[in-house]
Amino acid sequence: MPRVEIRFAGFGGQGIGLLGRLMGEAIALYMEEKNAIMTQSYGPESRGGASSSDVVIDEGEIAYPKATHYDYLVVMSEEAYHKYIPNLKEGGTLFVEENLVILDDHAKKAGKILKIPATKIAEEIGSSLYANIAMLGFFCANTDIVSEDALKKVIREKVKARFVKNNLIAFEKGKNYKG
Amino acid sequence: MSKTIQKEEDRTVLTGEYFTTGNLAAAEGALAAGCKFFGGYPITPSSEIAEHMSYRLPQVGGHFLQFEDEIASIVSILGASWGGWKSMTATSGPGYSLMLENIGLGIMTETPCVIINVQRGGPSTGLPTLVGQQDIQQTRWGSHGDYEVIALAPNSVQECFDLVIVAFNYAEKYRLPVTLLMDETLGHMSEKLIIPKKDDIKIINRKKPKDDPSSHLPYKADEDLVPPMATAGEGYRVITTGLTHDERGYPVLDAETQEKLLRRLINKIKKNKDDIILLEEYKLKDAELIIISFGISARASKGAIELARKKGIKVGLLRLITIWPFADEHIEKLAEKVDNILVVEINSGQVTREVQRAVKGKANVHGVLKHGGTIHTPEEILSEIERRVK
Amino acid sequence: MTSELLKAEEHPSDVFLRPGRIPHIWCPGCSLGSVTNVIIQAIKQSGIDSKKIAIISGIGCTGRAAGYLNFDSFHTTHGRAIPFAIGLSVTDPERKVIVISGDGDLASIGGNHLIHGARRNADITVICVNNFQYGMTGGQVGPTSYEGQFQTTAPYGNVEHPFDLPGLAYSCGATFVARWTALDVRRMKETIIEAILHKGFSFVEILGSCPTTYGRRNQLREGLEILENFRKRTVLQHGADPTKTEISKDGPIIVGKFVEIKDKSTLTDNLLKVQRIAKATKSRGL
Numbered sequence A: 001m002p003r004v005e006i007r008f009a010g011f012g013g014q015g016i017g018l019l020g021r022l023m024g025e026a027i028a029l030y031m032e033e034k035n036a037i038m039t040q041s042y043g044p045e046s047r048g049g050a051s052s053s054d055v056v057i058d059e060g061e062i063a064y065p066k067a068t069h070y071d072y073l074v075v076m077s078e079e080a081y082h083k084y085i086p087n088l089k090e091g092g093t094l095f096v097e098e099n100l101v102i103l104d105d106h107a108k109k110a111g112k113i114l115k116i117p118a119t120k121i122a123e124e125i126g127s128s129l130y131a132n133i134a135m136l137g138f139f140c141a142n143t144d145i146v147s148e149d150a151l152k153k154v155i156r157e158k159v160k161a162r163f164v165k166n167n168l169i170a171f172e173k174g175k176n177y178k179g
Numbered sequence B: 001m002s003k004t005i006q007k008e009e010d011r012t013v014l015t016g017e018y019f020t021t022g023n024l025a026a027a028e029g030a031l032a033a034g035c036k037f038f039g040g041y042p043i044t045p046s047s048e049i050a051e052h053m054s055y056r057l058p059q060v061g062g063h064f065l066q067f068e069d070e071i072a073s074i075v076s077i078l079g080a081s082w083g084g085w086k087s088m089t090a091t092s093g094p095g096y097s098l099m100l101e102n103i104g105l106g107i108m109t110e111t112p113c114v115i116i117n118v119q120r121g122g123p124s125t126g127l128p129t130l131v132g133q134q135d136i137q138q139t140r141w142g143s144h145g146d147y148e149v150i151a152l153a154p155n156s157v158q159e160c161f162d163l164v165i166v167a168f169n170y171a172e173k174y175r176l177p178v179t180l181l182m183d184e185t186l187g188h189m190s191e192k193l194i195i196p197k198k199d200d201i202k203i204i205n206r207k208k209p210k211d212d213p214s215s216h217l218p219y220k221a222d223e224d225l226v227p228p229m230a231t232a233g234e235g236y237r238v239i240t241t242g243l244t245h246d247e248r249g250y251p252v253l254d255a256e257t258q259e260k261l262l263r264r265l266i267n268k269i270k271k272n273k274d275d276i277i278l279l280e281e282y283k284l285k286d287a288e289l290i291i292i293s294f295g296i297s298a299r300a301s302k303g304a305i306e307l308a309r310k311k312g313i314k315v316g317l318l319r320l321i322t323i324w325p326f327a328d329e330h331i332e333k334l335a336e337k338v339d340n341i342l343v344v345e346i347n348s349g350q351v352t353r354e355v356q357r358a359v360k361g362k363a364n365v366h367g368v369l370k371h372g373g374t375i376h377t378p379e380e381i382l383s384e385i386e387r388r389v390k
Numbered sequence C: 001m002t003s004e005l006l007k008a009e010e011h012p013s014d015v016f017l018r019p020g021r022i023p024h025i026w027c028p029g030c031s032l033g034s035v036t037n038v039i040i041q042a043i044k045q046s047g048i049d050s051k052k053i054a055i056i057s058g059i060g061c062t063g064r065a066a067g068y069l070n071f072d073s074f075h076t077t078h079g080r081a082i083p084f085a086i087g088l089s090v091t092d093p094e095r096k097v098i099v100i101s102g103d104g105d106l107a108s109i110g111g112n113h114l115i116h117g118a119r120r121n122a123d124i125t126v127i128c129v130n131n132f133q134y135g136m137t138g139g140q141v142g143p144t145s146y147e148g149q150f151q152t153t154a155p156y157g158n159v160e161h162p163f164d165l166p167g168l169a170y171s172c173g174a175t176f177v178a179r180w181t182a183l184d185v186r187r188m189k190e191t192i193i194e195a196i197l198h199k200g201f202s203f204v205e206i207l208g209s210c211p212t213t214y215g216r217r218n219q220l221r222e223g224l225e226i227l228e229n230f231r232k233r234t235v236l237q238h239g240a241d242p243t244k245t246e247i248s249k250d251g252p253i254i255v256g257k258f259v260e261i262k263d264k265s266t267l268t269d270n271l272l273k274v275q276r277i278a279k280a281t282k283s284r285g286l
């Protein structure tokens, strides 16, 4: 597998940083022979407004830590979509929170577009806060980058104990969602 | 906590595998080195180190104190070091500026301690949340007077852990404040960290005096130019002063004493350069062009080298792990092999000028520079490479 | 005058003076020699193991005291004695750390550390010898100079108002506050013993005589004249409200032990408490 670059983006409060962190940790610690680096936006912009986190994955040593040309772009807000779609690779994959993003012509560069009403699914479980994990389950089911087991393991470890159960439900629902 | 569940009895070294940030790795490295005191002041992008130390130090019998400013922070760690505890602080550019006078006190009084500078863009308040590498010369010359320093620059989360330990070892061995030059990108990015078993970590502690307290000369150095260090409470009646002093530690304000003291303080670093200087050589054997870089910029450089080699351009990298003392001799030798050297750094040429000095005209030196806010992309560096080899 | 005082006491004190460091650099008529001697006597009579004593100074005439005393002694940078003392003190709860420094050092450049040290109730003793201006640098006006005081940087008289140091220390949280003049040798000694044995931040102000750079610009040519002036104006008032002890040009000088609070937790107490909690806390990982 060659170098893969993923950008998760949305607005503050959606748990975009956690998405990158869970993905990065699942790969770095539990996927044999794969390395991962996670970087994220810091400062006032991460406390509201736009938020993003990147995961770079490779088999060998990862020299350059940042994502610049995304193989996968996961957007959970309209603003994030407009801001980052120019850096999606030609033929790359676009994941969209379908109720929060209206696509335009720029999306045509994507080889594949996958849509999910992640927030609505989350709300059915009890809180829009689980939308990020629903998206993670959806991402997991539609790519072969990271194993389901690895992601579930890090959800159990990284998420506060009382939220684990609902996050795992969100993950399952996202995973099983057929657009 | 990830793969390994740590036994509660020994919590200083959390042996195991983690996915974590450079800042947290540096904090854990300090604990593994035996650090027991942290005095600090909040400043972006280093605050996570202070936060983590406030959580961890009391678990291992140490203390964390948040002070009223960075001046108090640096001075407090000098005090704790004389109390016999390994001590450290962490800050960023503006805070480092405030610490400089007392880093000089640490050098003059030969006090072991570690300062982490998670660099951001400057000058002044600059770019609090974004990367810079602009404090390289400040670390070297920022305090008044004349002196030698040791500064190390990690380039991965793992190295943040490993090099804090080396920084403590150098501080203890050579008795001076040692600076770890990190940067915002490294401090905040997450990657895999392996914390080894306690027994596999090499720790150096300060030499202790063996002579009788009544005839003890606290600043009489051994052959390595470093005096053994008694700490408070051991009966040696420790004496320190920032004034020029003799072997007894008494102020003697004349040219002769100054000459003798300064020569020793400078030479204890200069004469031990071979021990202190750490370098990484990457694909240098067949290189027709050499990049010299450090810290996060060295990773961008490696990315560029991959791209260049795909195009058949043979480029190699010398990574400065030890920034100060500077690797003059090593760089001069490398310069004999190539026509062009590129120096990649996020500042206006602070290491570039050192390389220019070191090569003594044997190669052309070109800075690949930017002024902070973002790291170089490999493509940017590649285009400079292509310009120089055409 | 002072060097004689010191000499007279030299015999009993000399193990506490660094061999070869006397004669000191202080001027004739300066009270620093006698104050240093009183501090030595107080430490001796406190009964504390001399190994557990550490002396910290900043910069200035008073700041030189650390270098003369034969304990663990640290002559630091200008204004920074207190944070050094805090760093040193927390490494051993039994250590008695005594800061000896001047008014310019502690209240001007080091003022921030003074107020925060007091706020924390750090377990240190601060002895501030106040000579109303900067002696070492040649007599510039300082934060304790009274309005109208003549100094090299106040040739027409000081335009500012002074800090009242006991009031400052008390209002910031110091739990032991006292003031004596350099003349009150016996009571100064008793107070310093109490201050050293006090748990928490103890602050003792000593009004000192500086004929060289203060006195001769303010009609008090000799050290003795300054002390005599103190004597005339001194009003003994233990338990005085330290917020009402400001010193003016000619007004009364209130001295005494103003404050002693015994039940406030110290910084060291609280740090040790936190250690106990932390040790019982499960690791949350990285």
Ligand code: SF4
Binding pocket: C025, C026, C027, C029, C030, C031, C032, C061, C062, C131, C135, C136, C209, C210, C211, C212, C213, C214
């Ligand atoms: S200048 Fe004043 S305070 Fe300093 S030593 Fe002389 S008399 Fe004492």
